Amino acid sequence: MRIDIITVLPEMLNGFINQSILLRAQKNGFAEIYVHNLRDYTEDKHRRVDDYPYGGFAGMVMQCQPIDNCITRLKAERHYDEVIFTSPDGELFNQPMANNLSLCENLIILCGHYKGIDYRIREHLITKEISIGDYVLTGGEIAAAAIADAVVRLIPGVIGDDQSALSDSFQDNLLAAPIYTRPADYNGWKVPDILLSGNEAKIKDWELSQSMERTKRLRPDLLDNYHNDE
DSSP: OEEEEEESOHHHHHHHHTSHHHHHHHHTTSOEEEEEEGGGGOOSTTOOOEEOOGGGOSSOEEOHHHHHHHHHHHHHHSOOSEEEEEEEEEEEOOHHHHHHHTTOSEEEEEEOBTTOBOHHHHHHTOSEEEESSSSOOSBSHHHHHHHHHHHHTTSTTTSSSHHHHHTSTTTTSSOOOOOOOSOSEETTEEOOGGGGSOOHHHHHHHHHHHHHHHHHHHOGGGGGGOOOOO
């Protein structure tokens, strides 16, 4: 998979994509992640990428020209499955969306900034608009980093144990069950006996009941889309 991230603040992303899982994925050939400074694509001598909005609205707006130049140049080199714009008014990012995006070969992620981007870019160049939550950030770099991390870790081989990713919260619209490690008794805080029993069937039942209880208590909205296939 190749991910091209377009931003006005590349320094915010360079450190993140060269750490942990994303660094391992790149070193092992599972992913390529490139950060593009939008200012490199402007035709303005001052490298400006924003201007005042028509209509007298507050704030500044990212201009069409540098975004169009960058995306057009990238698309001239390869096909992209999606051109994503990170925006608080986009479709809410979730695990099923991450699963689908992990099957793609090439993605562009455009980081929003200032008051947003000229809407004509959204109409003509963007194929998917994504929000990571109902709140506003200064820029889309944090959202782009979250999307890249959530997607790349799902690529087979990136995580040593592929089953680990499949058992994460939200994969089946339930929160994950509690997990424990050694020692079994720490200062009187004990691991549930069922997990020490070795009875796989009973452990699986316990895991499901705990997932259901935690989801009902913390994220009851998820149960609307829960389907038990058993």
